[in-house]
Amino acid sequence: MKPLRKKLLVSFLLIMCLTLAGVLFVLAQLLPVYLSHEDERAAGEVSGLLQDKGIILDEPTRNELEERIAGIDAETGKKQLPIGFLSTLLITFSAAFIVSAVLYFRLTDRYVHPIDLVTGTALELAKGNYRARAEWSAPGMQSALVTAVNALARNLQDMEALRETEAERLETLIGHMGSGLLMIGHNSEIAMANSFFLNQLNLEEHALIGKSYKAAALPSGLIRLIDAVQIEEKPRTEQMDIETGNSTGTMAVYAAPVIGGHGSWLGIVVVMHDITELIRLERVRKDFVANVSHELRTPVTSIKGFSETLLDGAINDPEATGQFLEIIHRESGRLETLIEDLLDLSRIEKEGFTLELAGVRVQNILNQAAGTVSGRLEERGMKLSMDCPEHLAVMGDEPRLVQVFVNLLANAIAYSRPGTDIRITADSRGDMAEISVEDHGIGIPEEEIPRLFERFYRVDRARSRDSGGTGLGLAIVKHLVELHGGSIGVESKLGEGSVFTIRIPLARQTGQ
Ligand SMILES: Nc1ncnc2c1ncn2[C@@H]1O[C@H](COP(=O)(O)OP(=O)(O)OP(=O)(O)O)[C@@H](O)[C@H]1O
Ligand SMILES: [Mg+2]
Structure with missing residues (x-):
């Protein structure tokens, strides 16, 4: 049962009990007086009547008559209760009780039940259950109250949904932003670190959150920056090298104080951008x-x-x-x-540069490239052998592919001793054609290989310059191959020779 209803029922029962007790008390006080008065009156009337009729009663007969009139039982000698009077009283009281009870239930149902409903709903709302609603369909004032509470609940639910969406959005934004974010509270404890920040510093969340920034495993440069912001209460930007896992990255770190509406110190926010690539x-x-x-x-x-x-x-x-x-x-x-x-x-x-792709026979490309370098080959007494399936065809821009192989052959000639051989082999592998240019020249030190395709990069500057090279050839080759959707790789041994291998997608129909 609802609280208000329960309280009212208890009150009602208490009032009824008190009323009953009061009635009984009054009855207990008044009944004997009334009865004796009635006895006396009845006895007087009987005596008067007898006297009028000239009947004189002896003393014992008079006494017996008075006792009878007073309702005293002759056998027990006790006065008999006025049963009729009492039953009338009981019936009246019961009827009054039933009528009051019916009235009570009707009234509570009508006026108290909606208040209980609204109270229950309000309590649920206070607990944060914004889905709670009061259900009441009868018309009247109570219905307006229930409707108002339901409207309030709906508003709260909408606001909560909006708040949740915004919190989710903010969380997603912070979690996925391409910069590290660290929030330090007013008590110098780390309140939040996004995943980018944790990944950059190779740290786990539990190693930071709730800890003082000075005690947490943050890089010393970062701690110094935060210290400075805390002292100066001004934003600062610094560029610093930070260990990121097993490498060192350059970070642009911005730290700023967070000041509340009334100038209260709320903490420090740190934003970290990885500018290594930049x-x-x-x-x-x-x-x-x-x-x-x-x-x-x-x-x-x-x-x-x-x-x-x-x-x-x-x-x-x-x-x-x-x-x-x-x-x-x-x-x-x-x-x-x-x-x-x-x-x-x-x-x-340049953006927007496009190749004119078509199915081209590899043999055709290689023959054109070999023709271009034949003079230089002859000059240096070198021989070029070719092993390429006749129908092998790739999806490519013919003049650009010729340019690629001219560059590779020119290198093979320039960086080989006179009289050595150059060999070209081509074949298909999966959906790619694999074409290798192999020389028996000076070779390339292993540590130089990763930089080989950079613009102007030359292993031996003096020698390359003597051979007329600018150091742009392989950079151009790499770009062209990648524009074809292919790749280039090098294997080389110093003093023994090098193999440059190019992979380019095959033409859809081989044998063109
Ligand atoms: N087959 C090779 N054998 C040994 N070293 C090579 C070979 N090919 C390239 N290299 C090395 O790589 C460097 C870069 O080659 P790249 O073709 O880009 O430049 P280059 O030959 O110096 O000049 P160019 O732009 O005229 O081709 C060369 O300077 C050379 O040191
Ligand atoms: Mg070259």
Whole structure:
């Protein structure tokens, strides 16, 4: 039973009991007086009547008559109860009780039940169960109260759903943002660290949360930065190298105080961006500019120097003139190659550059490339052998693939001793064609291999420059191969030779 109803029932029963007790008490006090008064009155009337009729009663007969009138039992000598009066009283009281009870239940049902319902719903809402609703369909004031509480519950449920959605959104955002986030509370304890931050520092959440930032296993540079923000109460940004697992990454760390509405100190927020790649790209850019300048300066200096010498009078010496003009011609040729390579590379790297793909026979490509380098091969007394299935075809841009193999063959010739052999083998492997260019040249030290495809990277600068190289060839090759959806790999042994292997997707129908 609902609390208010229960209380009212107890009150009702108590009132009824008290009323009954009061009635009984009054009855107990008044009944004897009333009865004796009635006895006396009845006895008086009987005596008067007898006297009127001239009947004189003797003393014992009078006494017996009075006793009878007073309702005293002759045998027991006790006064008899007025049963009729009492039963009337009992019936009246019972009827009054039943009528009151019926009225009580009707009234409570109508007015108290909805209040109990609303109270129960309000208590459920207070506990956080925003799905609770009061159900009452009868019209009237009570219905308005129930409707109001239900509307309140609905609003609370909607607000809770909105709050949950926003909390979820925030959590997802913080969890998936590409930067590390660390929140330190006003008591210097770490309140939150997102997964990016934990991954970057290779830490577990339980090693940080709830701990003072000074005691947690944070990098010393980061602790120093947080200390500084706490003292100065101003935001700070620093770039620092941080151990990330088994490597070191460069991070841009921003730390700022979090100040509440009334200037209260709420803590510190730390945001950490991984700028390792950015730094690497910046270094590549700087290296590129430095390399281009250097590569341009060498032939330009040479051209300028020799032309000045000629202008200063050497032009009068036909032998020197011929020699100097030859150098100027060679150096301007190198300049031209460098500029062409640079332009080519920038064209390939440009967004939107597309290849004209078609099914092309590998043998065809290799023959064209071999034709281009045949002069140089002959010059150095080298032999080129080829082993390629006749119908092997790839999906490729023919002139670009020829360019790839010309570069690889030119390297194989340039970095091999005269008289050695170069071998090309091609075959299909799965849905890729695998084409290898193998030389028996100077080879490449293992530690140099990862940098081989960087622009301007050369293992032996002096030798490469002598061979007229700029260090852009393999960078171009790699780009072109990858644009074809393929890959390039190198295997090499210093002093023994190198094998450059290219994988390119096969044409859908081989044998074109
Ligand atoms: N087959 C090879 N054997 C030994 N070293 C090689 C071979 N191919 C390339 N290399 C090394 O890799 C470097 C980079 O080669 P890459 O073709 O990019 O430049 P390059 O030959 O110097 O100049 P170019 O841009 O004119 O080709 C070369 O300088 C050379 O040191
Ligand atoms: Mg080269």
